Amino acid sequence: MARQERRIVVPGDRLPPETTGPEEYLVDNGGWKTPAIVGILDVRDGKHVFIPLQGAYVPRKGDVVIGLIVSQGIVNWFVDINSPYQAILTAQDFLGRPFNPLTDDLSRLLRIGDYIKARVEAFDRTRNPLLTVQGEDLGRIVEGRVIDVHPSRIPRIIGKKHSMINMISEETGCKLYAAVNGRIHIVCPNPDSEAIAIMAIKKIEREPHTVGLTERVKRLIEEEKKVRGV
Amino acid sequence: MGKKGGQVLITEEGLRHDGRRPDELRQVRMEVDVLENADGSALVEFGGTKVLAAVYGPREPIQKYIVLPDKAVLRVRYHMAPFSTSERKSPAPSRREVELSKVIREALESVVLSDLYPRTVIDVFIEVLQADGGTRTTGLTAASLALADAGIPLRALVGAVAVGKIGGTLVLDIDEVEDNYAEADMPVGAAPDIGLVTLFQINGVMTKEEVAKGLDMALNAIERIVEMEKEVLRSKYARVGEV
Numbered sequence: 001m002a003r004q005e006r007r008i009v010v011p012g013d014r015l016p017p018e019t020t021g022p023e024e025y026l027v028d029n030g031g032w033k034t035p036a037i038v039g040i041l042d043v044r045d046g047k048h049v050f051i052p053l054q055g056a057y058v059p060r061k062g063d064v065v066i067g068l069i070v071s072q073g074i075v076n077w078f079v080d081i082n083s084p085y086q087a088i089l090t091a092q093d094f095l096g097r098p099f100n101p102l103t104d105d106l107s108r109l110l111r112i113g114d115y116i117k118a119r120v121e122a123f124d125r126t127r128n129p130l131l132t133v134q135g136e137d138l139g140r141i142v143e144g145r146v147i148d149v150h151p152s153r154i155p156r157i158i159g160k161k162h163s164m165i166n167m168i169s170e171e172t173g174c175k176l177y178a179a180v181n182g183r184i185h186i187v188c189p190n191p192d193s194e195a196i197a198i199m200a201i202k203k204i205e206r207e208p209h210t211v212g213l214t215e216r217v218k219r220l221i222e223e224e225k226k227v228r229g230v
Numbered sequence: 231m232g233k234k235g236g237q238v239l240i241t242e243e244g245l246r247h248d249g250r251r252p253d254e255l256r257q258v259r260m261e262v263d264v265l266e267n268a269d270g271s272a273l274v275e276f277g278g279t280k281v282l283a284a285v286y287g288p289r290e291p292i293q294k295y296i297v298l299p300d301k302a303v304l305r306v307r308y309h310m311a312p313f314s315t316s317e318r319k320s321p322a323p324s325r326r327e328v329e330l331s332k333v334i335r336e337a338l339e340s341v342v343l344s345d346l347y348p349r350t351v352i353d354v355f356i357e358v359l360q361a362d363g364g365t366r367t368t369g370l371t372a373a374s375l376a377l378a379d380a381g382i383p384l385r386a387l388v389g390a391v392a393v394g395k396i397g398g399t400l401v402l403d404i405d406e407v408e409d410n411y412a413e414a415d416m417p418v419g420a421a422p423d424i425g426l427v428t429l430f431q432i433n434g435v436m437t438k439e440e441v442a443k444g445l446d447m448a449l450n451a452i453e454r455i456v457e458m459e460k461e462v463l464r465s466k467y468a469r470v471g472e473v
Contacts, residue, residue, distance in 0.1 A: 010463045011378055012386035012423030012456065024346055027385050029424060036343055036383030038463055053467065054381025056288055056347070084288040084350045125348050126299065152381075209467055 005043040008209065009035050009050070021050030040209050053209060057083045057151035057181045059129040063120045064138070066146055066183035067131060069113065072106050075099055079116065079131060082151065082181045087129040089118060094133055115141040117177070117185065144175075144187030147198055149205045151182035156208040157201060164204065164214055171221045172197045172230075192228045196221055239396045239411055246408070248277075252401045255391070255451055260371075260462045262379040270380020272462075274372035276391075277405055278362030283372035285380040288350035296351065301344040303351045306335035308369055310358040330366050331356075337370055337390070337419045337429035343383040352382055363405035364392050370419045370429060375459050379466070388428055389455035390419035393444035395436055400444050402451055416441070418448035422456055 009015065015033045019026060025036045035041075039052040059065070059081065067079035067087055077094075079087040091099040091106055110116065116131075117138050123129035133139045149157065157178050158165050169176050174188035174197045184201060188194035200217050207213060224230075239247050246252065256277030265271035268284035275281075288302050296303055308330040312321050323331075334356065342352065354377065356369040367390035374388040394404035394412040404412055414434025420427045427449075436444065 008464045008467050010387070010460045011384040012421070012460065014423075024343075025383060027343070034386065034423065036385065037381050038378065038467065055383070056381065058347070084290065084347050086290055 006040050006209070006211070008038065008053075009041045010038050011036055015041060015050065016048050019048040019050050022052060022055075025052050025055060026050055051209075052152050054150075055152050057081070059083055059085065059087070059120045059123045059181070061120055061123055063180050065118060065120060065131070065181040066141070066177075066179040066185055067116050067118055067181075068146075069110050069116065071112060072110075074101055075106075077106070077110055079118070081129065081131075082148065082183060083129075085123070085128050087118075087120070087131045089116065089131040089133065093121075093131070094139075096134060110140060115146045115183075115185075117141055117179070141185060144185055145194060145198075147184050147186065147201060149182050149184060149201060151180065153205045153208050154178050154180055154182060156213070157184065157204050159214065164217070167214060167218060168197055168200050168221070171218065171225070172200070190230070192230045196224045196228070196230065199224060237407060237411070239408060240399055240401070244399070246396075246401060248405065250401075252399055253447055253451075255403045255454070256405065258455065258458060260375060260458055262375055262462055262466050268376070268380070270376045270378070270382070272372045272375035272379060274368050274375065276364055276368045276403060278360060279358075279364050279368045279405075280360040281365060281368045281372045282357045282359055283369065283376035284355045284357075285352065285373075285376040285382065286355075287352035287380070288347035288382070289353075290349070291351040297349045300348050302342075302347040302349075304335055304339055304342055304344060304354065305351055306331050306338065306354045306356065306373065308334055308356045308358075308366070310361060310365065314358045314361045330369070333429060333431070334366065334370050334373060337388060338373060338377065340426060340428050341374075341385045341388055341421050341424075342377065343385060346383055352377075361406065363407075363409040364403060364417075366390070367392050367417050367419065367429075371455060371459070375462065378459070378463055386421035386423040386426070387456050387459050388419055388421050389452040389459060390417065390429060391448050391451045391455060392417040393448050395434065395440060395444075400440060400447060402447050414440075416444050416448070418445060418452065420449055420452045422449065422453045 037054040042049045067081045071078045076090045081087045118131035121130045121132040172193045177185040259275040261273045270285040370390040393416045395414040414436045419429030
């Protein structure tokens, strides 16, 4: 079995120069690296990998995100995508045809408080991200529930080859979609299953760095199912 | 020796009015994640000085004109609560508070990787809850810890402490009484992991040799302070479970 060592590292800690991980969060000090945010240093078979436990979501072109409509303009909506940058969705894109403010009513299409699943069409840091809902499975979210988690936890919630998210889905009977911006869309057959799925996700959010988490989450779900008689 | 206004500030044995040795810090206590609504927060105590720091951001500001196209803007507000001193302090920002906000902002700007979040602002609120000397250095330490807690990318953590001169003796981490009667006061802020001094001020008269020795004393203490900061950050995650 491969030898594995994990420890929490903080800004200023000395990491070997060969450490890999998100480049924006690894500061090269010439001869040694330091993490810019708190994370885990995973050492396996001599390989040093830095896994962040913090950090804001910065959109990238092509990302599928879950956004919350927060306000509307004349021809567009402003969408909170759990990022420092507020996104824009144009009415023309939503309708898939030219938009005429004289004849079309924005507030009848999407209301403030609605969630949408959208793809980042463009973002270059000089302008706010532009979203599109043109594509399969994109558009207004009409059923289920959306919960917020820290964006850095999404890879752990999904797990290796989707192992964690599939396990939660199989155990609870819920359909889950984890968007990179830290929002998870859950559609469950009943309120108890929904509560259990949320409990499992929140546990992962609290303990992403712990060993044997998948097993513990599975045990939590099984125990909760017994208690609730699901 | 070192007697001012009826108060013995430093004894013949070289002990200070509160029993500390000249190179001894007051009791330090640090805590992170103390505020639910902030993205990051910290409570730092150096003896009787208690400072709370809260960080919000990176976020788009209401006043869009203040943003910069290539990096995040750091806004720092140092403020003393009206109840932080023995006599009520007016809550309106004083000249001193405006200056300290600027000094602390500049001390943090050199370690914050602000170019990762252009066109945004990072807000740092430093609230002095109880003042007993060294509020700017405690505030800077708390702000650095709150920034790290908020996940704002930093080149390294910053710690700070003041060195004073009493009766010709250099003393570390001066409190209110010592500050009132000291011949000089030298606050220092630094990021020891990357060998960077980010804050350096002197109020009073010190020789070149005293400045060099005082700086050494401060930097040695800051190494210990930064180590405490790191331990507090690690323990936030460690208390959840084994890594």
